Amino acid sequence: MPHIQLPEQLPGISSAFAFRPETAKPLRELAHILLHEPNSLSQGERELIATYVSSLNDCYFCQTSHGAAASCHLGDIEVVKQVYADVEHAPISEKLKRLLVIAGQVQRGGKQVTRAAVEAAREHGATDIEIHDAVLIAAAFCMYNRYVDGLATWQPRNESMYAEMGAHLAREGYKTPSIRP
Amino acid sequence: MPHINLPEGLQGIRAAMAFRPETAKPLNELVEVLLHAPNSLTPGERELIATYVSSLNDCYFCQTVHGAIAAAHLDGDEELVLRVKADFAHAAISEKLKALLVIAGKVQKGGKHVTTADVEGARKAGATDVEIHDTVLIAAAFCMYNRYVDGLDTWQPHDEELYRQRGRKTAEEGYVTMSREYLPQTK
Numbered sequence: 376m377p378h379i380q381l382p383e384q385l386p387g388i389s390s391a392f393a394f395r396p397e398t399a400k401p402l403r404e405l406a407h408i409l410l411h412e413p414n415s416l417s418q419g420e421r422e423l424i425a426t427y428v429s430s431l432n433d434c435y436f437c438q439t440s441h442g443a444a445a446s447c448h449l450g451d452i453e454v455v456k457q458v459y460a461d462v463e464h465a466p467i468s469e470k471l472k473r474l475l476v477i478a479g480q481v482q483r484g485g486k487q488v489t490r491a492a493v494e495a496a497r498e499h500g501a502t503d504i505e506i507h508d509a510v511l512i513a514a515a516f517c518m519y520n521r522y523v524d525g526l527a528t529w530q531p532r533n534e535s536m537y538a539e540m541g542a543h544l545a546r547e548g549y550k551t552p553s554i555r556p
Numbered sequence: 557m558p559h560i561n562l563p564e565g566l567q568g569i570r571a572a573m574a575f576r577p578e579t580a581k582p583l584n585e586l587v588e589v590l591l592h593a594p595n596s597l598t599p600g601e602r603e604l605i606a607t608y609v610s611s612l613n614d615c616y617f618c619q620t621v622h623g624a625i626a627a628a629h630l631d632g633d634e635e636l637v638l639r640v641k642a643d644f645a646h647a648a649i650s651e652k653l654k655a656l657l658v659i660a661g662k663v664q665k666g667g668k669h670v671t672t673a674d675v676e677g678a679r680k681a682g683a684t685d686v687e688i689h690d691t692v693l694i695a696a697a698f699c700m701y702n703r704y705v706d707g708l709d710t711w712q713p714h715d716e717e718l719y720r721q722r723g724r725k726t727a728e729e730g731y732v733t734m735s736r737e738y739l740p741q742t743k
Contacts, residue, residue, distance in 0.1 A: 378670065378672065378675040378688065379675070379689055380685050383719075391689070391693075394685075394689060395686070395690075395693075396712070397589050397593070397693040398586060398589050398590065398693055400585070400688075401582035401585040401589065402582070402586060404581070404582040404585075405579060405583065405586070408578050408579055408582065409579065410581055412578075413734060414732050429578040432667075433668070434664075434667065457589070458735035477707075480707075481703050481707045484613065484614075484703065484706070485615065485702055485703040485704070485705060485706025485707035485708075486614065486706045488559065488706075488707045488708075490559065493559040493560070495724070503560040503575075504576070506559065506560050507560055507572070507575060507576055507708065508576075510559075510703070510704060510707040510708055511572075511576075512704035512705070512706070514699075514700040514701075514702075514704040514707060515700050515737050517696075517699045517700055517703055518696040518697050518699055518700035519691070519696075520667060520696075521643065521663050521666065521667040521695070521696035521698040521699055522667070522692060522693055523693070524666070524667025524668045524670075525659075525662075525663045525667035525670045525692040525696060526667075526670075526671055526692055528671070528688065542727060
């Protein structure tokens with residue numbers, strides 16, 4: 376049961392958004408810019424960063440819904456699973472691997488990001504904006520994950536629900552609700 | 557030196573926000589709603605939560621600037637801000653705020669650390685659901701802002717008077733208005 380009286384039948388962050396629309400607006404907009412708007416990193420790559428950080432933070436709702444969005448973009452859930460299990464051997468670009476290393480450091484704490492990790496990303500072609508966005512996506516998911524679990528939101532184990540949400544997120548982005556009660 | 561080529565002469569999050577104004581907009585709007593907009597928790601109380609979490613995350617820029625904003629809201633009481641950071645259980649704040657700071661500290665460690673007993677404790681001290689929600693989200697949001705500021709290795713000069721002055725101005729004007737000082741004016 377959630378720690379506070381959240382609207383029923385809405386899973387995860389959707390219930391917190393419905394509870395407090397004033398904060399939902401900038402939270403949705405931030406996710407939309409970071410994950411959905413045009414960027415030199417593809418939507419699939421950015422969703423993988425979000426999914427990876429959410430798995431490090433052990434947030435079931437976020438890693439499953441963003442994993443579903445990533446697999447929609449990439450046409451393949453296997454890549455997502457391989458990224459969880461072992462970034463270094465996943466079938467993704469070297470640049471994305473280096474950005475995931477930075478994201479993992481941010482997850483532990485901002486000061487954990489090393490100059491060497493940033494240099495390695497740059498050597499594999501990452502631009503300053505891509506490094507910035509990897510840092511901010513990772514930081515933002517350290518927020519979203521804590522928000523979702525800190526309120527003990529309802530997070531049903533229902534794969535088809537997450538697949539539908541992922542498809543909606545991949546298609547429409549984050550400005551409007553991806554699920555209705 | 558910052559990890560990426562950020563605009564020079566801007567401290568902490570300001571440099572990152574000026575570098576990427578698209579994300580600065582919702583980041584400023586979020587902090588405006590959480591810390592500055594009218595709320596049953598006073599701006600001083602909410603700034604203390606932000607300062608406390610930033611000190612747990614060891615972010616110099618955030619804890620100093622939000623500590624200064626908190627003090628500005630609290631009649632300039634910088635001692636109280638230091639006390640909350642060091643040992644809030646014995647600080648001269650309400651029992652409700654103490655209970656909310658316990659929740660904020662749990663969120664800083666991870667969302668799953670928040671217990672039903674923590675939430676019951678806050679409720680017994682008079683906290684409403686919106687206040688508990690906002691505490692969780694303020695703490696979560698500062699786990700983002702702190703990582704953003706330190707993860708880019710932004711310039712954070714140790715200049716207390718600068719933060720004191722900015723704290724007074726931000727306490728008065730809020731975050732969105734203040735952002736016009738450093739964001740490129742496009743529209």
